[in-house]
Amino acid sequence: MTNTAVHIHITGIVQGVGFRPFVYNLAEQYGVRGWVSNNANGVELELEGSQTAIDGFIAALKHQAPPLAVIDAITVACREPCGYAGFSIRPSVDGQCKTALVSPDVATCPNCVRELLQPDDRRYRYPFINCTDCGPRFAIIEDIPYDRQATTMRRFTMCPACQAEYDNPANRRFHAQPNACPVCGPAYRLLDNAGRLLSDGDIFARAAKLIAGGSILAVKGIGGYHLAVNARDEAAVARLRARKVREDKPFALMAGSLAAAKAHCLVSAAEEQLLTSAARPVVLLAKRDNCRLAGSIAPGNPYIGMMLPYTPAHYLLLGQDDIWVMTSGNSSDEPIAYQDDDALARLNTIADYFLVHDRDIYCRADDSVVRVVEEQPYFIRRSRGYVPAPVNLARELPPVLAVGGELKNTFCLTRGKQAFLSAHTGDLENLPTYQSYVEAIEHYQRLLSVTPQVVACDLHPGYLSTKYAAALDLPVVAVQHHHAHIAAVMAEHHLQGPVIGIAFDGTGYGPDGTLWGGEFLVADLKEYRRAGHLATLPLPGGAKAIREPWRPALWWLQELYGQDFVNRNIPLAQALPPGWELVLAAAAKGINTPLASGAGRWFDTAAALLGIRRTINYEGQAAVELELAAQGHNGRVLPYAVSETGGSWVLDYRPLFGALCREIQAGTASAQLAADFHTTLAAATCEVARHISRAAGIREIVLSGGVFQNITLLQQIIGMLAQNRLTIYLHRQVPTNDGGLALGQAVIAGERSR
Ligand SMILES: [Zn+2]
Numbered sequence: 001m002t003n004t005a006v007h008i009h010i011t012g013i014v015q016g017v018g019f020r021p022f023v024y025n026l027a028e029q030y031g032v033r034g035w036v037s038n039n040a041n042g043v044e045l046e047l048e049g050s051q052t053a054i055d056g057f058i059a060a061l062k063h064q065a066p067p068l069a070v071i072d073a074i075t076v077a078c079r080e081p082c083g084y085a086g087f088s089i090r091p092s093v094d095g096q097c098k099t100a101l102v103s104p105d106v107a108t109c110p111n112c113v114r115e116l117l118q119p120d121d122r123r124y125r126y127p128f129i130n131c132t133d134c135g136p137r138f139a140i141i142e143d144i145p146y147d148r149q150a151t152t153m154r155r156f157t158m159c160p161a162c163q164a165e166y167d168n169p170a171n172r173r174f175h176a177q178p179n180a181c182p183v184c185g186p187a188y189r190l191l192d193n194a195g196r197l198l199s200d201g202d203i204f205a206r207a208a209k210l211i212a213g214g215s216i217l218a219v220k221g222i223g224g225y226h227l228a229v230n231a232r233d234e235a236a237v238a239r240l241r242a243r244k245v246r247e248d249k250p251f252a253l254m255a256g257s258l259a260a261a262k263a264h265c266l267v268s269a270a271e272e273q274l275l276t277s278a279a280r281p282v283v284l285l286a287k288r289d290n291c292r293l294a295g296s297i298a299p300g301n302p303y304i305g306m307m308l309p310y311t312p313a314h315y316l317l318l319g320q321d322d323i324w325v326m327t328s329g330n331s332s333d334e335p336i337a338y339q340d341d342d343a344l345a346r347l348n349t350i351a352d353y354f355l356v357h358d359r360d361i362y363c364r365a366d367d368s369v370v371r372v373v374e375e376q377p378y379f380i381r382r383s384r385g386y387v388p389a390p391v392n393l394a395r396e397l398p399p400v401l402a403v404g405g406e407l408k409n410t411f412c413l414t415r416g417k418q419a420f421l422s423a424h425t426g427d428l429e430n431l432p433t434y435q436s437y438v439e440a441i442e443h444y445q446r447l448l449s450v451t452p453q454v455v456a457c458d459l460h461p462g463y464l465s466t467k468y469a470a471a472l473d474l475p476v477v478a479v480q481h482h483h484a485h486i487a488a489v490m491a492e493h494h495l496q497g498p499v500i501g502i503a504f505d506g507t508g509y510g511p512d513g514t515l516w517g518g519e520f521l522v523a524d525l526k527e528y529r530r531a532g533h534l535a536t537l538p539l540p541g542g543a544k545a546i547r548e549p550w551r552p553a554l555w556w557l558q559e560l561y562g563q564d565f566v567n568r569n570i571p572l573a574q575a576l577p578p579g580w581e582l583v584l585a586a587a588a589k590g591i592n593t594p595l596a597s598g599a600g601r602w603f604d605t606a607a608a609l610l611g612i613r614r615t616i617n618y619e620g621q622a623a624v625e626l627e628l629a630a631q632g633h634n635g636r637v638l639p640y641a642v643s644e645t646g647g648s649w650v651l652d653y654r655p656l657f658g659a660l661c662r663e664i665q666a667g668t669a670s671a672q673l674a675a676d677f678h679t680t681l682a683a684a685t686c687e688v689a690r691h692i693s694r695a696a697g698i699r700e701i702v703l704s705g706g707v708f709q710n711i712t713l714l715q716q717i718i719g720m721l722a723q724n725r726l727t728i729y730l731h732r733q734v735p736t737n738d739g740g741l742a743l744g745q746a747v748i749a750g751e752r753s754r
């Protein structure tokens, strides 16, 4: 006998994750009647039954939710009973306010993998097998609420067998929107690089054979194309590197199984958890000494970026022991290709063959890249598998669009207490990247139903993102680059401040006309004070000095030794780069020689002095190689100097760089000096932080900026500050590089316009 009726509204990631079938089965179990439906804000349901049954149902709702569901809130309101006869799933209601959360893309689940490889299953070797627990989501969704009609699966009409699964609440494909089979669903095709069809036999076996033979294969995946080669084939990897115009930057790999990954890399428990998670990011792992993969995958690098299969096609392509390079399908710095015609046009000079399919990707997303630091994830790139899940904020903000920086761009939209950071866009100075950026901003606004009231951008007037922001018809809040970095960490950890923020990166626009990037800020979510910084180095040639670290290093040698530097037994002085006299002459007159406090420039200068790297082929390369050189050496604290004027601390580079030059000439190994550089910078940084902490009475230290991708420096600073019982906060949800910048911009702009 019905005695109670309730209306329940659930928000969070509850669509496309098997939530309605879960509710349906729960209703059967508890013997309650009513209905469940997706609406644009989440899931709503009405229940009628005894009070005990309803209480039991609600408790189970919270504790037994499907693995991919993330419940933010459950609201329960009492109703008059209507006398429902049973329980039903009602069609989605297209409400006015669309705030339901779209699920990120999910790796193929174990049940689907089992069916995929089971010869008597009707989806045996079908490369689009999925269920309510797995498959594409964000990549194929055009609009909300999440229903098949709003996805790129719209054009495939389900066959009777698939439709029966889709309609049966007891089936694990009940309302699985991408549900498909070989009869009714999308299909892969194997093409050569002229677009001709190679169609005979099992195309996956054939593609695998092509890879084994040394070919380069472009493979369409979830969020875009990959370029694949056999990772054990040195010649093939070198050919891919040459065709992709990528000289030194490491390639990501995919291993056919966890065991194969473990055969070549060391995998801790935390790393294994990340590798096998539903997000399936690329995880940075230490190579084993006996690793026999091609050396040109990551030249000189003891780490390898590894991931495990996450689509059915990956399982069909890679055998258990296989390891393939699986790098983004693009040339150099262009955005990843995701549309078929575009991929064929852009990648046909790189790939020998194409494995394409006819399920369109609506929104591109590169693979995410994560490493484990202190047993927890530390993001290098946050994209597929994580986007568009929000970062939950401490307080509600007005709707903000934060346009991000220039390099490694992501943008951010806020809605209530949630911040949605976009997938990795890339370097905006590249025109196709900029175009995809503009399209993506519009798509995310529609998908998240956010109409921004404010736009946040960097202070740098030259960034394309800043120009984009200025062209919108919205109030603009320009945010200092390093303040945004610090605020991003604060937002993740729900800190209101003030904190001491240490923001170390390459270069960012400082309000005083110099380039900042070695900053100690006393900051809250609205304002900051520059409480200290690294001393400024001249950058002879401006932007050129960033690509050619020998320039600031040479300036320093002349500063230290005058004209006599050419006689010094220092690698750079012994083999002077062409044009060096002009560079020094221009620097002496201050022509095109801006001053920069960027920590990245200190790394560059040290790397060039030590003879480790004098010109770079990708951003941050000199710092990466300096860190690699230091591996396995215990750093010593070399001389350094910190001083205070008018409440602001400056860390002088002269004692440190002077000591490095003396030691080089005394014959100390460059690897030892690379380690010394890290330890000295860490010690000096901690000393400045302690001074500021004492003066300001603040014990919370926040670390951000691209330089903190350097784990050697990061861990030494964490260790030293912990001894002073200061509390340290790092990024845990968004990247420490400029890929996390937009989150900080959004929060600052939101707090300022509250
Ligand atoms: Zn599945």
Ligand SMILES: [Zn+2]
Pocket (backbone or CB within 6 Å): 158, 159, 160, 161, 162, 163, 180, 181, 182, 183, 184, 185
């Ligand atoms: Zn079918």
